[in-house]
Amino acid sequence: MSALLSLIKGPADVKALPASTLPQLAEEIRAEILRVTSQNGGHVGPNLGVVELTIALHRVFSTPEDVFTFDVAHQGYVHKLLTGRQGLFFEKLRQTGGACGFLNREESPHDAYGAGHAGTALSAALGMAKARDLAGKDTHVVALLGDAALTCGITMEAMNNIAATTRKLTLVLNDNEWSIARNVGALADYLNRLITKPGYIRLNAAIGRFLKTLPGGEKIRQWASKAKQETKDFILPASSSLFEAYGLRYIGPIDGHDLPTLTRYLEFCKQADEPILLHVLTKKGKGYPGAIEDPEKFHGTGAFDLKTGLSKPTKTGTPPSYQDVFGSALTRFGKADSKILAITAAMPAGTGLTGFAKALPQQFFDVGIAEEHAALFAAGLATQGFKPVCAIYSTFLQRAFDPIVHDICLQNLPVLFCMDRAGLSPNDGPTHHGLFDLGYLRIIPNTCIMQPKDEDELVDMLHTGLNHTGPTFIRYPRGAALGTPIKAEPALLEMGKAEVLRAGENIVLWAIGPMVEEALALAHILASEEGLSVGVVNARFVKPLDASLLIEHASNTQLIVTLEDHAVTGGFGSTVLETLNQAALTTPVLCIGWPDAFIPHGSSVATLRAQAGLSTSAIRTRIIERYQSLLDQETTKPAEVWG
Numbered sequence: 001m002s003a004l005l006s007l008i009k010g011p012a013d014v015k016a017l018p019a020s021t022l023p024q025l026a027e028e029i030r031a032e033i034l035r036v037t038s039q040n041g042g043h044v045g046p047n048l049g050v051v052e053l054t055i056a057l058h059r060v061f062s063t064p065e066d067v068f069t070f071d072v073a074h075q076g077y078v079h080k081l082l083t084g085r086q087g088l089f090f091e092k093l094r095q096t097g098g099a100c101g102f103l104n105r106e107e108s109p110h111d112a113y114g115a116g117h118a119g120t121a122l123s124a125a126l127g128m129a130k131a132r133d134l135a136g137k138d139t140h141v142v143a144l145l146g147d148a149a150l151t152c153g154i155t156m157e158a159m160n161n162i163a164a165t166t167r168k169l170t171l172v173l174n175d176n177e178w179s180i181a182r183n184v185g186a187l188a189d190y191l192n193r194l195i196t197k198p199g200y201i202r203l204n205a206a207i208g209r210f211l212k213t214l215p216g217g218e219k220i221r222q223w224a225s226k227a228k229q230e231t232k233d234f235i236l237p238a239s240s241s242l243f244e245a246y247g248l249r250y251i252g253p254i255d256g257h258d259l260p261t262l263t264r265y266l267e268f269c270k271q272a273d274e275p276i277l278l279h280v281l282t283k284k285g286k287g288y289p290g291a292i293e294d295p296e297k298f299h300g301t302g303a304f305d306l307k308t309g310l311s312k313p314t315k316t317g318t319p320p321s322y323q324d325v326f327g328s329a330l331t332r333f334g335k336a337d338s339k340i341l342a343i344t345a346a347m348p349a350g351t352g353l354t355g356f357a358k359a360l361p362q363q364f365f366d367v368g369i370a371e372e373h374a375a376l377f378a379a380g381l382a383t384q385g386f387k388p389v390c391a392i393y394s395t396f397l398q399r400a401f402d403p404i405v406h407d408i409c410l411q412n413l414p415v416l417f418c419m420d421r422a423g424l425s426p427n428d429g430p431t432h433h434g435l436f437d438l439g440y441l442r443i444i445p446n447t448c449i450m451q452p453k454d455e456d457e458l459v460d461m462l463h464t465g466l467n468h469t470g471p472t473f474i475r476y477p478r479g480a481a482l483g484t485p486i487k488a489e490p491a492l493l494e495m496g497k498a499e500v501l502r503a504g505e506n507i508v509l510w511a512i513g514p515m516v517e518e519a520l521a522l523a524h525i526l527a528s529e530e531g532l533s534v535g536v537v538n539a540r541f542v543k544p545l546d547a548s549l550l551i552e553h554a555s556n557t558q559l560i561v562t563l564e565d566h567a568v569t570g571g572f573g574s575t576v577l578e579t580l581n582q583a584a585l586t587t588p589v590l591c592i593g594w595p596d597a598f599i600p601h602g603s604s605v606a607t608l609r610a611q612a613g614l615s616t617s618a619i620r621t622r623i624i625e626r627y628q629s630l631l632d633q634e635t636t637k638p639a640e641v642w643g
Contacts, residue, residue, distance in 0.1 A: 004028055010084045011110070014058045022059075022259050026051045030287040032090070033077055034306060040093050041302040041427060042101055045285035045295050046075040046146075049176050049256075053280060054078035056262035057142065057172075060270055066140040067112035067128055071121030071149040073103040074300070075174070076111075083110035094427040096602040096611075101428055116431020117396065118369040119152030121145055122171065126158050129166040140270060142170045148346065151368030162275050163247025170269040171277040175253065176284040243277050252279025257286060296349055319483035322476040323420050325455040327352030329462050329490075330389060330418075334360050340387045340466065343367065345374045351391035351420055375400040375408060375415070382413040387466055394419040394434025394475060401440060409446045409471050416465040422451070422475035423514065423565035426608055429601030434475070435594050439570030441473055442543045448472045448495065449542040451513035455481035457540070463490035477514050477565065496544035504535025507627060508553045508560050512539045512572050515563035515592075518616065525620055532627070542572050547579050554580055554587035559627050561590045563619075568593030590626045592619055 004021060005028045007013055017025065029051050037044045055078070057068065063083065070076050080089050085099055085108060092098020103111040113124045125143035132139055149155045150173075162169060243250040249272070254261055262280070269276045284299075285291025290309025291298035303312040320328075334340040334356060342356050346369045357364040367374050371392055378388035392400070397419055408415050425432035441447055448468055452458040458476055465472035501516070502523055511519035516538045523534040535553070539546065554560060560580075562573035573591030580587060595612055602608040609615055613622075 005032065005081065005086070008082055008086070011058045011063055011082060014055060014082050019260070019263075022052075022055055026055060026259070027287070029055075029078055029081055032081065034288055036090060036093050037301070038304050038306040040095060041300075041304075042094055043074040043077070043300045044288070045291040045298040047077040048286050048288055048291055049282040049284040050075045050144075050174060051078050051286070052257045052259050052262060053144075053172070053174065053282060054082065056259055056266055057144075058082050059263055060266040061140055061142060064109040064112065066142065067125075068110075069113045069121040069125040069128070069141075069143045070103055070115070071143070071145045071155075072118045073113075073115045073121075074101060075144075075146070076103045079103070079110070080108075083108055092603075094429075094601060096607050100601055102431060114431075116428065117399065118146070119149055119154040121149065122155050122158040125169060125171075126162055126165055129169045133166055133168075140168070140170065142172060144172045144174060146174050146176070148369050151346070151370050153370060153372060159246045159248070166275065168273060169275040170266075170272075171248065171275070172266075173252070173277055173279045174256065174282055175279060176282045248275050248277045250277050250279065252277075253281045254279070256280035256282035314480075317483075319455070319481045321352070321479055322455060322458060322481050323350070323352035323478075325352075325458055325481055325486070326391070326418055326420070326462065326476070327355050329459045329486075331356045331359050333462070333466060334363055337387070337466075338363065339385065340389065341365065341381060343374050343378055343388055343390045345369055345371045345392055345396065347391075347393070350393070351418070353391055371396050371399040372403055375403040378415045379403065379407045379411070379413050382408075382415050383411075387414065387416070389416045389418060389466070391418045391420065393432070394422040394437045395425070395432050397437060398440060404441075404471070405444055409444045412446045412470045414469050415471055416462075416468075417471075417473045418462070419473060419475040421478045423477040424599065424605050424608060425478055426602050426605050430598040433599055435565075435567045435599065437473070437475055438542055438564070438566045438572060439574075442570075442575060444471075446470050447543055449475070450493075450540060451475045451542065452540070453511075453513065453516035453538045454484035456484045456486045459486055460491045460493055461540075464493045464495075467492060468495070475513065482517065493540065496541045496546055498540055498546035498549050499538040500535070500549070501538055502534070502536040504557070505533040506558055507532060507623065508535040508537060508557050509563060510537045510539050510550070510553075510560060510572075510576060511563040512542060512565075514565050518619070519563050521616060522620060522623070525616075526623065530624060539572065542575055545575050545579055547583070550576060550579055551583050551585065554583075554585045557587065558630055559588050559590065559623075561592060561623055561626075564593045566593055567596065569596045588626070588630060590623065592622065 004017065004025045030048055033044070033047050068079065077089065080099055088099035094101045100107055102114065102116045104114045105111050112128065115121065121143045122145060125141050129141040132141065145155070251265060254265055256262065265278055269278055283292065284295045301311065304310060305312065330342060334342065341363050342353050343365045344351050344353050345367055348354050348357050348366055353364065367377060374390050374392065378390050381388040397417065419434065419437055421432065422434040422437060438449065441449055448470060450461045451474070452461050461474050465474055501520065504523070507526065509519040509523060519536045523536050526532045526534045537549070560576065562576050564572040566572060568591050571593050573589065573593060577589055580589065592614070599608055599612065602611070
């Protein structure tokens with residue numbers, strides 16, 4: 001372990017270090033972050049960019065008495081290293097039994113607030129600040145916001161309430177011009193104007209140097225603030241008053257890698273008796289050329305070669321990922337039909353749309369981290385005869401629930417949602433697992449919900465969704481597809497029609513998505529080892545469900561088993577149960593899915609499935625036990641007496 005970093009057991013040790021040693025500590029932290037993430041993957045660029053800022057925060061404030069909220073909390077690695085979690089970090093970052101890749105309240109008292117979605121930090125911090133005020137305490141609350149958080153409506157809602165809610169709150173705006181992709185929109189342009197006015201930057205630096213030479217005192221601070229405000233408004237008329245209009249005292253921009261300057265300004269914020277926004281300029285990926293040259297890749301990456309920056313090679317013959325299959329197919333369809341429009345919420349690469357954006361820039365829209373707006377924007381496009389396709393991770397789509405209900409489904413608009421990361425995102429953990437979308441989508445009228453068993457069927461579903469006249473949702477998992485060849489021309493699927501892959505009399509397995517392959521494997525095992533006749537159905541549609549086929553099977557088999565990569569509560573299995581109940585059928589149904597719990601992060605999907613009792617062997621045991629219990633019930637029934 002690095003020399004200085006090994007001395008840090010908690011924030012008090014950070015405060016105890018001589019200021020002259022802090023640059024060395026920063027370099028040691030960067031080296032360890034690179035070493036660990038090159039092996040385990042992780043959020044490289046965001047954390048390299050906040051090393052000095054996080055050190056300065058812990059020099060000035062005292063957690064856990066003072067509280068930090070991070071937006072999105074994927075830049076919390078430095079915070080973890082400085083708060084007693086070096087062992088968890090070094091050994092198993094983002095792996096089973098190791099440190100979570102995000103802040104997590106269960107992991108440490110220094111993590112005041114856990115989050116994995118953007119836009120949460122300011123509202124949470126404001127709630128904490130008000131709670132402090134109500135309790136009569138004098139502790140400090142600091143919200144560390146990425147500049148991309150300003151594209152979230154919820155952040156602006158919180159900002160609108162600060163002045164009326166609390167007397168003391170520090171907002172640190174970590175401005176590096178990037179979220180995952182480069183920031184977009186008017187606020188990004190506004191921040192760019194703030195940091196590119198040379199006259200203001202020179203004057204700001206001069207005032208900072210002048211303040212440094214003078215003793216403290218309220219009169220001097222008031223005079224300096226007044227002079228600074230007047231000169232800033234002179235150089236940047238009107239537009240510079242955005243944050244002040246919200247009742248915040250704006251300070252900055254300052255160099256986010258200059259530790260003495262950061263410490264000095266944070267000390268000023270600590271002593272202030274009003275809400276302050278400190279605008280800090282950082283370099284995403286600082287200290288590693290590869291992360292600076294390709295910030296989108298190194299925002300969050302898998303394992304990579306530390307010397308070259310290249311991703312670790314995949315095994316020869318590995319099929320393309322579902323996201324890339326989706327992106328390639330949509331690009332092909334978009335070239336043939338200019339009415340097809342692709343929309344992403346700051347994730348063109350993660351959703352597979354980078355190629356679409358390059359090939360069809362006039363048909364591509366990145367709206368920033370604003371899922372609600374993405375859905376409503378798509379609704380407006382759909383009313384005018386266009387075919388909008390919103391590519392949003394399953395876990396983030398829940399943020400757009402209201403416009404999906406109120407604006408898209410209520411009006412039965414032809415908007416297609418493609419939900420990547422449906423199922424597990426194992427290293428990222430519970431904030432990123434996509435396990436709840438079926439539960440909240442299938443209850444909405446007018447929805448069509450599909451999930452493919454392989455990449456060829458994904459393309460068929462995309463083609464089908466683009467030709468459907470109402471709201472359509474396609475969910476698919478993270479990672480490599482199965483390697484199934486894709487047809488030259490996609491098929492138009494019959495709405496609500498399932499696919500029988502194997503006939504069976506004793507048990508029928510109704511599976512959806514990646515669980516279809518699992519069902520085929522289970523059917524083979526149950527047939528060869530137990531002598532059972534087991535059927536397999538690729539359901540394809542969660543809504544509308546193939547009710548006629550299901551009723552036929554329920555009328556002619558002893559047990560139906562549902563298999564889904566989704567929470568078992570309210571999911572595909574619940575749809576099957578409801579359908580049979582409406583048909584007044586009492587055929588036993590065994591529902592297999594993720595338990596009613598938040599699934600932790602882990603080294604792999606297989607590891608987490610085993611922990612949850614969802615390995616192939618565990619599912620096999622559950623099916624056999626349930627089937628045997630049905631047979632036992634039959635043999636213990638009392639004999640009927642005929643008179």
